[in-house]
Amino acid sequence: MKMNKIINLLSRNKSENNIEVYGWVKTFRANRFIAINDGSTILNLQCVIDFEKTDKSVLKRITTGAAIKVIGDLIESQGSGQKFEVKVNHILIIGDSDPDLYPIQPKKHSLEFLREKAHLRIRTTTFNAVMRIRSVLSFAVHDFFQKKNFFYINTPIITGSDAEGAGEMFKVTTQNYNTNNDVKEDFFGKETHLTVSGQLEAESYAMGLGNVYTFGPTFRAENSNTTRHLAEFWMIEPEMAFFNLNDNMDLAEEFIKAVLEKLTLKCEDDLLFLNNRYLNEQKNKPSNQRSEMDLIEKINFVVKNSFKRISYTEAISILKNSKPNKKNKFKYKINEWGVDLQSEHERFLVEKHFKCPVIIYDYPTKIKAFYMRVNDDNKTVRAMDVLFPGIGEIVGGSQREERLEVLKKRMKELHVDENELWWYLDLRRFGSVPHSGFGLGFERLVQFSTGMSNIRDVIPFPRTPQNASF
Template structure:
């Protein structure tokens, strides 16, 4: 007899056939009813035990958290909430769980407590649902790009360049931390380091992806990135995953088309394939919001919010138009915004982005043509020489979820921008050289995968959508 998943078992027609299933005990009531879950679905299967047929010590070892194998007849369930159950004929205990010390008991646990038990929290309904949605989204990402002619590109994780120019990078070195080699001026001599130069963990695979797009046409990265930003907010991680497509011969309009189509496609995939988990997460969110003041509650339930994105065309608005809207808005005039908009050139905050999406346009928004001063050096300068061909996709409840641009393909313009920002040419000589040999317009964008998972699951803290979060002062697991 072969093992079968609980997900498959729950959709099997019961004919008293003998089945065998593994899983972890959620509850064991009255020494008779075992709720068993194997991670394949949010739903448990009920296993009915006649304890008189089993050894007393075996029954005592079947506690919450124990891993067991159950064999028995699959029959129609007489209880509410399930269509089938197993009449147990045999039980094998893989490993018991001490009921006095096992921390994941069948009760409500705070998310803060579960972060301290990150190795066990996936056994809760909330985290198993989140991680199944995360897995489905990852599959959808690869499926979309593979079906649309993109090649999966593995960008280097160790790099000598700072793509974002922010300087918040983790150093990679083999030098002795207590006694590093020094130059005559007392600075660390990185020529004696493993790579012969100062290197770091990457913050983005974009620059290298651009190089490969200029030979393969369309590529995408989907890998880990790192940022040494000392931030403890609910939106930041030190280690996170980035999705970064890069396309040769794409202008900004084509880039915006792709971003909208991609996001709608992957969210529709989880709507079509993760209904049980999404319904559970939606109810969890509704229950959580009952304790909040009315003014702080979400206007849309989780499934409604996902359909809001999938079913609506994204409104495209220039940064300049957005600033005029925000400057003249009631929250701005009444100084309800934490960051009041006074003039053109302001860097928009999440509160401004959410106002545009949720209150003004009532649909997802793509802002484009941002001031050059608040955007990265590699974005194409517009003819006005004040703005660049940048675009951000804004979502309800979260603000910016995608950032991208048409890249600067003109050698002289890029060289001058690097000089203006004191970016050494010797660090990015190869990136400049791409503009000398067969240069062409090209574009791309970046999407933080955890932000996408956060949006799709309704989780309020980004630490709860990655298996083992890495944040300041926290690398426990």
């Protein structure tokens, strides 16, 4: 007998006898109605058991969280809410679940509580939906780039370079704590860290393969306990040879729209559930903090609108003259050109001023990384950020600096060690070409797509300061 997935059973167009299905018990009502779920869909399958013909010892073991096997007949449901149900002919308890100990009982649990039970929270409807969406988005990323003939490359997790120049890196060592051993005696013979980005290595492969992308874990030793930061997260980083900044912006817009559109086509039931959850969450917020759009409207807002492109200088002018700035409503007031934009400024531009996603380009040199191409004005670089409703920046990228002497000058200004990045400079010595790329934090995309308010709830086992459980 063939095992069936619930998603396939519920999509059938006719009844069928003698089917076999496995799942975990969500609820057991009136000693008769068992709701089970196997993770294939947000929808539960109702299994109707004849308790008078079932051993009482078996009935007692049908508890929330228990794993069961059901053999029965798939019939049209007598009740509302589901198309089909299963009339149980035989039931087998595969794994018991003690109701006095199992923490994920059928009641409302706080997200804080569920983070402490991260190994079991996937059994809840919310996390089931979030992780299915994460999976679909992940596949959509690969699908987009593969169809465009990009090559997927795996960049090192352990590195001797700091791509961001931020210095917030996890050290990798085999030496004991509190020792002053020579670093040359360490495993790699030099100071090494967990990577903050695969960009620099991806650039080197773009110089031979043309168009490449990475999609892997990255790490930041940033001591931030916020709803927006993780110590371990996944980054999508394409790098393209012979691409200028406009090509880069075109690709970023096309990419984001494609993966979100795939999501709306593949995850309708999950999105409807999360949309209702999002609306209920918004009701509990002060009126001035509520979103003007629901979750599905926000996704369609990105998919169906053309992205507005403005220079950093234009953005500063708009913000400086805006009502919130003049009335001191911004937490960080815009007084002068050259300041870094905050999320509140980015969201104002997207949600209030342009009412569409925004790409800001040509940022001041002083607030951007060493590898970004310097413009002819020597004041700005060919950087770009993509801004979304609800969160602000979701993508950061640039045309990379392909001129050797200019790059060396920038590295010196920002105290980046040439000796450490000798190989990166070599890319400018041998067949250098204009090239561009961008980075997108995958969890930020999942957070946007699911409406979850805390980024710790869109990755299976979040890594944050003072927390590396599971």
